[in-house]
Amino acid sequence: MTTYIxxxxxxxxxxxxxxxxxxxxxxxxxxxxxxGGSFKHFFLTMGDHDMVAVCEAPDDAVMARFALTLGMGGNVRSRTLKAFPEAAYREIMASLG
Known part of the structure; x- marks a missing residue:
């Protein structure tokens, strides 16, 4: 599963x-x-954003479809960030040569 903020x-x-x-x-x-995905965490926040969710989905297409469906409801606007866990971050950094 891929993680999204x-x-x-x-x-x-x-x-x-x-x-x-x-x-x-x-x-x-x-x-x-x-x-096929899930919410891992949800927060009401203060500052630039009203809420933040940490979600998992099988792939980018599923998350895009979910975000578009949310937007179609007209109650929220969202920005979705693909998140790389620490292990992937370390792998990417190690591959830089």
Whole structure:
């Protein structure tokens, strides 16, 4: 599985119905699970982003489909970062020659 960091911000629509956000999160978790992935961590954050999620998915296409599906709901905008775990980081660094 590949790890992704998802940075989320509520849209105007999403913040108007922010009390429904926990229900939407549950639906998103279920949706990603049905696509073969999962949420590993979820945080409400202060600063540039309203929320941060650490997710896993089988591949980039699944994560792209999930992010687009979230966006289609109109409640959040997201930025997705592909994350390399420490072992992969060390392998990449060692390969630099």
């Amino acid at each position: 998802v940075l989320l911000n509520w849209t105007d629509q999403g913040v108007r119905s922010v009390k429904e956000s926990p229900r939407r999160l549950d639906a998103a978790k279920k949706q990603l699970q049905e696509m």
